Amino acid sequence: MRKNPFKHWTEIQYLKEEIKNPLIEVGDYSYYSGYYAGGKFEDICVRYIWGDEESQKMYNPVNDYGWVVDKIKIGKYCCLASGIVFMMGGNQNHNTNWITVYPFKKKLIESYKSKGDTIVGNDVWIGSEAMVMPGIKIGDGAIVASRSVVTRDVEPYTIVGGNPAKFIKKRFTEAQIEMLLEMRWWDWKEEDINNAIDILSSTDIGELYKYYKENIK
Structure with missing residues (x-):
């Protein structure tokens, strides 16, 4: 069983001090409040992104295959609630233009497509268990409601919510x-x-x- 790195629900972790993955960039004072999810931000919140210790030992998609690997860039003073998910890894080798989306081993290199970097602006609040899809840009001062699924870019100082996340109002x-x-x-x-x-x-x-x-x- 994974040990919970958070001792109580009010504890936060400033991500700039915690992040080790070279594909994740975080600005000053942005924090993760992850007690209820029971794990570190990199382990729980960032899905399917190359750069974890085991994947680094196995292969390097940039050097080995020439892939453009998507990054996640988070600005300053962001508030990230427990259990949020950033879906990364481009199309995860499931090419929707092909007859089959199955990632046959001999076609892995050809099937991959980048979705672009996921960018979270400054002073953004993302609620508990919200999911942000690959390549999304969330503007400065935006708010994403809990359990929303963000499939489109979010303009600055805009509140969105739902599945898929829709415009609620300007702040x-x-x-x-x-x-x-x-x-x-x-x-x-x-x-x-x-x-x-x-x-x-x-x-x-x-x-x-x-x-x-x-x-x-």
Whole structure:
């Protein structure tokens, strides 16, 4: 039985400190809250991605076959809930254009197709047991509801949910979203972020923009 690396449900792991897989990139302060799934982010959440220790010993798809291997790139200050799943590995050798999707061993090299990198923006919240399909891009400030299946790109500061995940609402007005995307608070110096925590933890985007104009820009 796998030992749960989380001692209690309130414990989080900052992923930048934990990630070992060369195909996973994570920004500062993005965390995984994985107590209920009972395993590490790389073991539980990222499916079918070459780079784990055993696969590395067996083969190298880039050097051996010339494959373009998809990566997952997660921005800063993201909140990733327990049991989320990122489906990776391109088409996983199941070529839907062929008569059969069965991956015959002699056709493995020909059958593979990349789906492109999966990209999660900054300040994104993905709810418990949501699934993100290969090659998806989730914009800054977006929210994915629990147990959603994300099959299409998600625009910045948009809430989606369901299977397949559908648009629920924008978090703010278009003008406010433009200001937030201009400010990119997650790229500020840590001192500036700390000074603005009270504003960041409020609904006053105008006040944050004023702070940005006076102190950052």
